[in-house]
Amino acid sequence: MPIYEYACQRCKNEFQALVMSRSDQEALVCPICGNHELNRLISRVAYHQSEKDRLDSFDPTARQSDSFYKDSRNIGLQAKKRLQQMGVDLGSGFESKLEKLRTDPGSVLKDSD
Ligand SMILES: [Zn+2]
Known part of the structure; x- marks a missing residue:
């Protein structure tokens, strides 16, 4: 809309x-x-949408525009939504990994834990 x-x-x-x-x-x-x-x-x-809003409005079955994928804040959103729908508690470890992935994608590959 x-x-x-x-x-x-x-x-x-x-x-x-x-x-x-x-x-x-x-x-x-x-x-x-x-x-x-x-x-x-x-x-x-x-721009002012919080991550919770993004997650709430995110429809994993809908086709996303190119700009959606170019926006690094949307990285991991699909996985997160899916886990949330399955009732999985993601915990803070997942959050920090995701944050790392968004801000510095290379660091995750080096991270062994
Ligand atoms: Zn006025």
């Missing part, structure tokens, strides 16, 4: 809106003051 985040130029209120078409975009007004001069905050929503 094309959900975008906007900032009102007048009252600085930030809000999210579902924009399906150009007319939706043109009809959009600030829900606080009714002003229609808005700045779209590009990819702000996805």
